[in-house]
Structures are given as C-alpha cells and as structure tokens.
Amino acid sequence: MHVDIGRSRLLAAVARHGSMTAAADRLAYTPSAVSQQIRKLEAELGLQVLDRHAKGVDLTDAGRAVVEHVAGIERQVAALREELEHIRGARAGTLRLGTFPTFGASLLPFAITSFTSQHPGVSLSVRSARLTGLLELLHTREIEMAVLWDYEWSRLDEPGLSIQQLLLDPTRLVVSAGHRLAGQDSTGFAELAQERWITRADRHPVVDVLLRTCQTAGFEPAVAFEAHDYQEAQAMVAAGLGVALVPQLALSGVREDVRVLDLGGQAPARRIMLARSADRAPSPVGTAMTRILREVVRSEAARGGGRQREPGPS
Known part of the structure; x- marks a missing residue:
C-alpha cells in the first residue's frame, strides 16, 4: 500500500481547520482541489478517511490514524531540522581527527581544550599514528582530517588529499x-x-x-x-x-x-600540515577545528615558541 505523505498532511490540515473549505483557504488551494486530493488518498489506502455530511466532515478511524501518524512525522521532521541546524552551527556532530605523537603531546591538547569548550555538543575522537598510519586512516575515511608532516626532501605528494600548512617546526x-x-x-x-x-x-x-x-x-x-x-x-x-x-x-x-x-636554520625544519580527502567537503565541525588549530599556532608564535608559521594551501 502506498501512503502519500503530501496528501496525508493535507488531511491533517482539514482536521486541524475543521473543514475542507477552511483548509483550502489557509493553504491557498481551491476546495475542489482539496477534495480531489483527499479522494485520491482514500483510493490509495482503500479506506475512507472522512465522513462527509451536511454539517461538514469528520475523521473516520482510518483518518484519525493517518492524522496521528502525520503529527508524529512532523515532530520528527522538526527535530531533524533542529539537529541539522546544530550540525550546521557546529553545535552537534562527530569529528574524528588524526595526529602524530609530538603534535599530540605539544599543541593539540590546547586545541582540544578550546574545541570542547566552544563545541560541547560535538563528539570528538583522536587517533595517533605514524605518517603511513595516518594516511591509511584518511584514505579509508576512518578519520575526517589529520595533522601530518614532511621534510623538503620528501614532500608529501599524496593523490586525493587537500593540504593546508599550519607551521614550520624548526x-x-x-x-x-x-x-x-x-x-x-x-x-x-x-x-x-x-x-x-x-x-x-x-x-x-x-x-x-x-x-x-x-x-x-x-x-x-x-x-x-x-x-x-x-x-x-x-x-x-x-x-x-x-x-x-x-x-x-x-x-x-x-x-x-x-x-x-638554536641552530640558525642550518638544520631543516619540518612542515606541519592539516590534511583531508580532497573529495570530502569540510564539515562544520572540521572547519571549526581548523580555525582553532590556527589560533593555537598563532598563540604559540606570539608567546615566542620559536616556531615559524606559514599558513595557507600547499
């Protein structure tokens, strides 16, 4: 049996406003269009949903069942809209982040503290691994983004990754x-x-x-x-x-x-980067974490942490 949600919602409007004419006025339909859609709904269900009489219409048992379920669907849709707004505003959702040990032991804790304070409704998980492990986690989509590194003689040229430089680590x-x-x-x-x-x-x-x-x-x-x-x-x-x-x-x-x-630049610095799959659009929570990581890097540089920062795509 096919149940048309649009026609079911039209029946709910008839019940809410008390008549097909009143429902038509509120929805900018003609009464005949409302009547036609209700009859199509009855044909689909194989049941009468309205008891028509001289004083108007009343819901049948089948009609009441449809209206009750429509109300439940509308509550779920309203809850979905609210949840999507939370996700859009980075107030909900999940972020899976990858890191390597020295970044995880130095700058990342500051970023995590700031992120969880600003986005308490987001579920954050962190995976720590060596470079090859992080690349595998990115390609299998077990993490959304990862902090990676490379040196000038072994630049990371990984197909399918979008990379932003965070800082140079001397x-x-x-x-x-x-x-x-x-x-x-x-x-x-x-x-x-x-x-x-x-x-x-x-x-x-x-x-x-x-x-x-x-x-x-x-x-x-x-x-x-x-x-x-x-x-x-x-x-x-x-x-x-x-x-x-x-x-x-x-x-x-x-x-x-x-x-x-200090070695005065005689020993090479490593490039610290933030990477994600190029075919994966940044999520709102991922964008929020990127912003916070950059803020942490700027803060450390301002405190004289001895790190050179060169942000931007690479």
Whole structure:
C-alpha cells in the first residue's frame, strides 16, 4: 500500500481547520482541489478517511490514524531540522581527527581544550599514528582530517588529499647542562664535527635530518645511541652520552639537566600540515577545528615558541 505523505498532511490540515473549505483557504488551494486530493488518498489506502455530511466532515478511524501518524512525522521532521541546524552551527556532530605523537603531546591538547569548550555538543575522537598510519586512516575515511608532516626532501605528494600548512617546526640542538656549549643560545654545525650523537632508532625521519645536515657541513655523525622516543634521547643527552637533534614540537617537556640551542636554520625544519580527502567537503565541525588549530599556532608564535608559521594551501 502506498501512503502519500503530501496528501496525508493535507488531511491533517482539514482536521486541524475543521473543514475542507477552511483548509483550502489557509493553504491557498481551491476546495475542489482539496477534495480531489483527499479522494485520491482514500483510493490509495482503500479506506475512507472522512465522513462527509451536511454539517461538514469528520475523521473516520482510518483518518484519525493517518492524522496521528502525520503529527508524529512532523515532530520528527522538526527535530531533524533542529539537529541539522546544530550540525550546521557546529553545535552537534562527530569529528574524528588524526595526529602524530609530538603534535599530540605539544599543541593539540590546547586545541582540544578550546574545541570542547566552544563545541560541547560535538563528539570528538583522536587517533595517533605514524605518517603511513595516518594516511591509511584518511584514505579509508576512518578519520575526517589529520595533522601530518614532511621534510623538503620528501614532500608529501599524496593523490586525493587537500593540504593546508599550519607551521614550520624548526630543528634544535639538545646538549647536557655540563656541555661546553651549554652556556650559549645558539651554535653552528662547524662546532659539532667532533660530537657523538644521540639519534632515533628504526630509521626515524630525524635520522635523515642528522645525516643530511652533518654531510652538508662536511662530516659524518658518530652515533653513540639510538633512542626509541625523544624523552629517552633527552635522558641520554643529560647523561653526557652525546648531543641530539630534536624538532621544536618534541621539546614541550624539557629536562632541567639539558639545554636547547638554536641552530640558525642550518638544520631543516619540518612542515606541519592539516590534511583531508580532497573529495570530502569540510564539515562544520572540521572547519571549526581548523580555525582553532590556527589560533593555537598563532598563540604559540606570539608567546615566542620559536616556531615559524606559514599558513595557507600547499
């Protein structure tokens, strides 16, 4: 059985206004057009919905059932409109965000705090992974957007992604508090040729940073230890085993027994980006998070966080 919603709503208007003539006046129909539509509804249902008599019309049992269900549908439609308005205004919905560990441990918590404060009705979930894992999550649409990174010699050229640059994350030198350079604010690689180095294990990207920078300066680095995270690297530096190159974002928690030196741009900075699928329009909540991430980056730059920001498409 086919039930036409438009004709059912017309029947509800007849019941609400008391007659077909009154309903026609309110809806800018002719009485004959209303009568014709009601008869078509009765033909579709195989039941009479109006009891017609000299004083007007009354609903039959079938007519009352139709009107009651129409009222329920209209309440659901009203609730849907309200929910869509909440989603349009980023007051409701779901945002699934991807990040990598050093961004998750440094700037992202500020963005999450701001986002959840401004958009308490939004369900936010965060996935942390290495670069390849984040790309897979984007392509399988398990996340809507992700914070990614790359270096100048391995630019991310991933088909199907729309990328916006958030900031440049410079590389710093970490030395022990007792190191001969500990009293300086900056140094150059000419002073580091005889140093022993703490680097990352498992062919971490910072290994390439170290090799390329040292080779450009004319020497090969002598690696003393391969750490599995930056806190372990700092601990080995503090113990005097060597010095280390570390991205600025990985220095959100600096030990008291190490010192951080600027390298004057001699070591490459990594590009931090926000990416989403190019064929996926930004959602209102995704747009809101993008705005907040940019605000956090600007705030950190204003506080002298040592990070260079170059926003915009890339």
